[in-house]
Amino acid sequence: EAGVTQSPTHLIKTRGQQATLRCSPISGHTSVYWYQQALGLGLQFLLWYDEGEERNRGNFPPRFSGRQFPNYSSELNVNALELEDSALYLCASSTGLGQPQHFGDGTRLSIL
Amino acid sequence: GNSVTQMEGPVTLSEEAFLTINCTYTATGYPSLFWYVQYPGEGLQLLLKATKADDKGSNKGFEATYRKETTSFHLEKGSVQVSDSAVYFCALENSGGSNYKLTFGKGTLLTVNP
Numbered sequence: 001e002a003g004v005t006q007s008p009t010h011l012i013k014t015r016g017q018q019a020t021l022r023c024s025p026i027s028g029h030t031s032v033y034w035y036q037q038a039l040g041l042g043l044q045f046l047l048w049y050d051e052g053e054e055r056n057r058g059n060f061p062p063r064f065s066g067r068q069f070p071n072y073s074s075e076l077n078v079n080a081l082e083l084e085d086s087a088l089y090l091c092a093s094s095t096g097l098g099q100p101q102h103f104g105d106g107t108r109l110s111i112l
Numbered sequence: 113g114n115s116v117t118q119m120e121g122p123v124t125l126s127e128e129a130f131l132t133i134n135c136t137y138t139a140t141g142y143p144s145l146f147w148y149v150q151y152p153g154e155g156l157q158l159l160l161k162a163t164k165a166d167d168k169g170s171n172k173g174f175e176a177t178y179r180k181e182t183t184s185f186h187l188e189k190g191s192v193q194v195s196d197s198a199v200y201f202c203a204l205e206n207s208g209g210s211n212y213k214l215t216f217g218k219g220t221l222l223t224v225n226p
Contacts, residue, residue, distance in 0.1 A: 004155070033213075033214075035216075040218075041218070042201070042216050042217060042218035042219050043156075043201065043214075043216040043219075044216075045213045045214060045215070048212065048213060055212070056211055056212060056213055058213070090155055090156065092155075092156075097212055098144075098205070098212070100158050100161070101158070101214065102158075103148075103155035103156040103157070104155050105153070105154050105155045106155050
């Protein structure tokens with residue numbers, strides 16, 4: 001069974017640009033979660049999508065947004081990039097509310 | 113709101129030493145508790161979990177007991193190996209419907225030397 005896959009592995013951008021990160025969940029998983037892992041801050045919950053809808057959102061500004069497609073894959077979009085957005089962005093998937101989350105290896109976003 | 117506090121690292125041990133990583137939490141209700149492990153260059157893997165008070169989660173020689181009276185979920189292993197070197201995250205899951213999410217501690221880096 002293929003795990004959660006994220007692309008790209010690394011992404012380098014400059015301030016003010018826009019970044020798109022992609023996540024494919026495990027087959028059969030309908031929920032996708034996004035987390036930011038910034039140095040010294042641990043993992044911060046960003047977004048939760050289930051059945052194509054945004055279900056919950058962490059304490060991040062509106063320039064962090066995303067969507068979930070009919071095949072349950074997901075995109076995270078970050079607009080107007082700032083230096084402090086440099087982090088590892090992790091995607092996880094599960095079969096639904098309260099079920100174990102399975103994580104991908106992450107996309108490392110570097111802002112120059 | 114919910115929060116998780118775990119001991120700051122880094123923790124450096126010799127092979128076969130005893131490991132304890134402390135984790136305490138603040139939450140409303142009765143959250144489920146987890147330990148995740150992140151090996152270098154990889155995402156997080158669920159190590160163990162406990163869903164109610166006095167439950168003991170265990171996996172790969174690691175154990176943690178859900179202590180409601182002390183709001184703790186300390187991770188222990190009797191004899192660590194070099195391959196256990198990783199970052200360990202304690203987390204709680206609030207089951208509040210649309211507010212559902214995992215709240216993580218900041219992680220503890222464990223290095224085991226041969």
